[in-house]
Amino acid sequence: MNDHYLKKLDRVTAILTQLQSKPIVRAQDLAEKFEVSVRTIYRDVKTLENAGIPIVGEAGSGYSLMEGYKLPPVMFTKEEVLSFITAEKLMQKFSHESLGNHYQTAMEKVRSVLRNSDKNLIQNIENQIGIYNYNPKKEDTIKNIIPTILESIAEKQQILIEYKTVNDRISTRNLEVVGVFFEFSYWYMIAYCTLRNDFRQFRIDRILSITKTQNPFLQEYGQINDYRQSPNGNKTIVRLLVDKKIIGHLNNSKIYYGLTDEKETENGTEMTFETEWIDEGFPRWLITFFDYAQIIEPEFLKTTMQDLITKVSKNL
Structure with a gap:
């Protein structure tokens, strides 16, 4: 042939x-x-x-x-089997608890259709792959929370949640969810809030209760990346004075966090940002190099950083 x-x-x-x-x-x-x-x-x-x-x-x-037509199980290549093992290890460490059990049962079904030689391959190599996560998982307060959110997206039905904000305030929100994403060791969702008439970002571990309603979405939405770039349109100007020797380590992340201007001074590099994540994402990024940076503005960011550092020090 x-x-x-x-x-x-x-x-x-x-x-x-x-x-x-x-x-x-x-x-x-x-x-x-x-x-x-x-x-x-x-x-x-x-x-x-x-x-x-x-x-x-x-x-x-x-x-x-044709509906109802069944085919024999698909056979996998050796490379595909090895990729399954790696993916399974990643899911065990980084997946949300509400997804992990479902993925485990799905993998058991995949393993059941493997050839004996591939099963032996898995047995021989799965203990040779290590994935290390230094951020402990949060325990779920709600069972199957992400599957419930994903079902609401697929069925285009609104959800009702009780949510604890970063200031420990509890509010009730009626949402039309656009999507979910994982960042900075946490799962988030972006949704259109019917109370605020705008898009908002919510940390999933702060959801206290969730109910899928019978109310349909009132509008169509695009892909999640279309909304992550500007989740609510309320941007805050941030100016930092950063030690020049650390600038090279920020090349990729500084653009993501809204860098608009950068200029050299005698005392360091002055960086200007426009960010929508002033309450959560930006401070957590800043803390990774805060010993090499000074906050020029806004003044309240200094208090935010002090509170964040206090929380971190309690875990030491």
Whole structure:
């Protein structure tokens, strides 16, 4: 069998995997994924149909497997098996508690369809991979909180939460959730708050109760990255005087935290930021190099940093 037919066989098999894993697959998306023409994808789909695979759909719309059609378990390559082991280790350390148990049962199902040789591979190597997390996990006060949030996004239904703010105030919010993300050792969600009529960011471990309502979303939302750049539009100007010898270590993060200006002075580098995360994210980032920085403005940030340092020192 020549190289051309081997590539086609690999591609056709991969297309079948795509059909098994998604409700509908567009020919254009497959063409981009496998870097071939759309016409080639049409021929590959025809090859699957000729092999007896019942594919529903047609060129120009999308393809899916006929409802109820079952295929034998997918076989994994050695490289894929090794990636599963690494991903499982990461999930054990960094996943939210409400997701970890579900991932563990999912991995058990994956392991059940592996060849014996791959099962032996896992047994031999899983204890040789170490993932170290120095931030202890927070215990869940609510069972399945992230799955509940994700269900509300998928079903486009509002949720009602009780939330404890950074100042220990408790408020009730009716939300339309855009998405969730992990940052600075915590899980967050971005949602449209019907009380504030604006987008807000919430730390998930501060949610005291959550209820999925029957009320549908009142509007459509884009991807989470569209909102993370500007979660509420209320920006605070921050000016720091930073020791020049630490500047090189801030090259990537300083842009993320809203750097707008940077100039050299006799006493150091003066950096100006416009940030939406003045209450939480920015102070926690600043504390990582605070021994090399002075706050020029705003004045209240100095108090915020003092409070944060006091909290940290209690854990020492």
